[in-house]
Amino acid sequence: LAKTTQPISMDSYEGQEVNITCSHNNIATNDYITWYQQFPSQGPRFIIQGYKTKVTNEVASLFIPADRKSSTLSLPRVSLSDTAVYYCLVGVPFGSSNTGKLIFGQGTTLQVKP
């Protein structure tokens, strides 16, 4: 399973763009990159998933370079409600034969200040 490294914590201010980078040097060919968000005392919530290049949805963008050894989650114009823990997961996604084997590390605690 691919090990991921992401910053333990980050601070930002309302209205700023936040970029959280995740390193995954031993990513395998079949691995996808998935990001989840977790608020205190709640279950994680899916944000975005990608395999290569760039993926964008209504809440975030995911940038993946050609070598796929890292990825960057971009949150545009954050608000106080974006304060949460963000997990970078690398592996065969939920729903495949390797289901359940995605590793949730410590994640990145993002603190958005007014």
Next chain:
Amino acid sequence: DGGITQSPKYLFRKEGQNVTLSCEQNLNHDAMYWYRQDPGQGLRLIYYSQIVNDFQKGDIAEGYSVSREKKESFPLTVTSAQKNPTAFYLCASSILKGMNTEAFFGQGTRLTVV
């Protein structure tokens, strides 16, 4: 509403007692999972199930047991053999086919053993 429901939200038990945590989903998902989360830590996989009457151990299955008698239900029993059972327990479900899928998490059960 479709979703995944865990109950109760808070649970207190005396040391040495078994306790069962409930997880129900009406999403018609084949796969279900149990995770444990300790303060400031990521999620660790306890058990997962891809089909009724079948389940697999995760990374920290010792001291826990599960059953999957119905597609929509995946209860977790924390036995007296679990040496440090106080934690936040999260249940999740996902479809089993396709690569671009996500897991849906419940709101969690916070278990305190005294």
